[in-house]
Amino acid sequence: MRIDLKSLENLWMPFTSNRDFKSKPRLIERAEGVYLYTTDGHQIIDASSGLFCCAAGHSRPEIAEAVQRQLSKLAYTAPFQMGHELSFELARRVAELSPEGLDRVFFVNSGSEAIDTSIKIALAYHYVRGEGQRQRLVSRERAYHGVNLGGTALSGMVKNRQAFGVGMPAVAHLRHTWLPENRFVRGQPERGAELADDLERIVSNYGADSIAACFVEPIAGSTGCLVPPVGYLERLREICDENGILLVFDEVICGFGRTGEPFASQSFSVRPDMMTLAKALTNAAQPMGAIAVGRKVYDTIVNAAPERTIELFHGYTYSGHPAACAAGIATMDIYKNENLFERGRRLSDYFLDRIFSLQDCGSVTDIRGYGMLAGIDLAPSGPAGDAGITTQKKLFWEGLHVKSTGDVLIVAPPLISTKEHVDEIHYKLKKVLTIVWSKIKVDGYLTYNVYFQCIITGLLQSIRI
Numbered sequence: 001m002r003i004d005l006k007s008l009e010n011l012w013m014p015f016t017s018n019r020d021f022k023s024k025p026r027l028i029e030r031a032e033g034v035y036l037y038t039t040d041g042h043q044i045i046d047a048s049s050g051l052f053c054c055a056a057g058h059s060r061p062e063i064a065e066a067v068q069r070q071l072s073k074l075a076y077t078a079p080f081q082m083g084h085e086l087s088f089e090l091a092r093r094v095a096e097l098s099p100e101g102l103d104r105v106f107f108v109n110s111g112s113e114a115i116d117t118s119i120k121i122a123l124a125y126h127y128v129r130g131e132g133q134r135q136r137l138v139s140r141e142r143a144y145h146g147v148n149l150g151g152t153a154l155s156g157m158v159k160n161r162q163a164f165g166v167g168m169p170a171v172a173h174l175r176h177t178w179l180p181e182n183r184f185v186r187g188q189p190e191r192g193a194e195l196a197d198d199l200e201r202i203v204s205n206y207g208a209d210s211i212a213a214c215f216v217e218p219i220a221g222s223t224g225c226l227v228p229p230v231g232y233l234e235r236l237r238e239i240c241d242e243n244g245i246l247l248v249f250d251e252v253i254c255g256f257g258r259t260g261e262p263f264a265s266q267s268f269s270v271r272p273d274m275m276t277l278a279k280a281l282t283n284a285a286q287p288m289g290a291i292a293v294g295r296k297v298y299d300t301i302v303n304a305a306p307e308r309t310i311e312l313f314h315g316y317t318y319s320g321h322p323a324a325c326a327a328g329i330a331t332m333d334i335y336k337n338e339n340l341f342e343r344g345r346r347l348s349d350y351f352l353d354r355i356f357s358l359q360d361c362g363s364v365t366d367i368r369g370y371g372m373l374a375g376i377d378l379a380p381s382g383p384a385g386d387a388g389i390t391t392q393k394k395l396f397w398e399g400l401h402v403k404s405t406g407d408v409l410i411v412a413p414p415l416i417s418t419k420e421h422v423d424e425i426h427y428k429l430k431k432v433l434t435i436v437w438s439k440i441k442v443d444g445y446l447t448y449n450v451y452f453q454c455i456i457t458g459l460l461q462s463i464r465i
């Protein structure tokens with residue numbers, strides 16, 4: 001199909017170089033399983049599950065049918081002072097998967113709303129306990145917590161904050177956990193737990209009684225899969241407990257099987273006071289987020305309010321939207337019936353083997369990975385982010401979608417992927433990373449050699465497929 005480029009002008013695309021995109025658009029028409037199909041018929045393997053959200057693969061008919069059924073029966077009802085059954089059922093299903101005690105579930109419409117809501121819950125918790133002065137928040141460099149005002153302040157990415165002024169919550173940032181000596185470490189690095197002691201320094205700097213909560217992604221996802229060093233999350237938990245600070249895990253990417261367990265909290269055996277969720281909650285078929293709240297926090301807030309009064313003055317018109325709940329329940333059914341978290345856990349070794357074998361591609365400067373999530377750092381090829389987006393675009397035209405942030409590629413295939421899918425992802429990554437390298441470096445023989453290996457791998461793969 002020929003696209004009229006003028007017809008693209010009205011849409012201001014999010015997190016996109018609008019002018020560049022509109023000069024050569026990458027338009028997807030449909031998707032199925034692990035593949036996307038462009039408007040001109042190219043098949044693209046999805047190595048990032050969309051934006052880490054389509055864990056069960058694309059366009060699942062079970063979810064579409066559940067949403068359609070719900071829309072014809074009850075498309076909407078107000079979520080304040082009344083309810084509908086599906087929202088209670090989905091809350092039960094999420095609670096069943098959550099770590100023990102995190103079984104009170106508040107619904108929102110995105111990861112960003114989940115984060116801002118969890119900030120408000122943390123503030124309200126301290127307020128009703130008579131510690132309303134605890135208003136400072138702690139997060140971490142290289143964190144991504146969405147784009148609403150609270151999440152923007154928490155995020156540790158300069159570009160995401162730079163243009164938006166200072167009218168945001170007061171946040172102190174822990175150092176990020178990337179260390180040069182941990183380059184190419186697979187799984188949890190042995191070194192770096194002491195970085196958690198930054199929280200103690202923040203406590204001594206500002207006073208424990210000024211700090212409401214500490215927010216971390218168990219694995220920092222969007223900035224390139226920074227896996228927590230052994231003992232790091234445990235140490236954060238300890239310092240929070242010693243100082244009355246709530247610990248919030250942002251599991252928007254890690255949640256629902258990405259780390260081999262329902263939640264990263266279970267993979268790393270550290271229980272937070274709240275978890276923020278979104279993305280794979282509905283397999284991205286409907287916008288939805290949630291906060292799984294621990295009993296201590298829920299009971300404190302709810303019991304502080306007089307009978308028959310609203311306990312938390314917070315909520316959205318679309319909190320627990322019927323169509324989103326239908327999608328969420330159908331998604332939970334798929335996870336259970338297809339044993340998808342276990343499937344992801346079994347594929348993880350093979351996936352990480354293949355991804356870590358890319359470390360010899362000359363443009364690659366580091367690789368990290370855990371479960372079905374990996375980050376590949378690329379050597380800069382110009383201003384920050386240029387190597388990332390250039391490589392992402394090249395990969396797209398080679399038939400692979402992968403999310404880039406800065407100069408990092410973040411690989412997170414759907415949990416329904418097979419070894420053959422992983423091979424296809426590996427082959428395309430290797431081909432493009434080798435070509436990018438050949439432009440940067442001039443070791444003709446080696447480049448040619450690696451490129452030759454790619455062709456052989458491709459041939460073998462096409463025979464197998």
Ligand SMILES: Cc1ncc(COP(=O)(O)O)c(C=O)c1O
Binds near residue numbers: 051110146217279
């Ligand atoms: C860890 C984390 N938190 C929050 C968000 C924000 O989610 P959303 O884009 O649904 O608002 C994201 C999005 O990628 C995320 O990765």
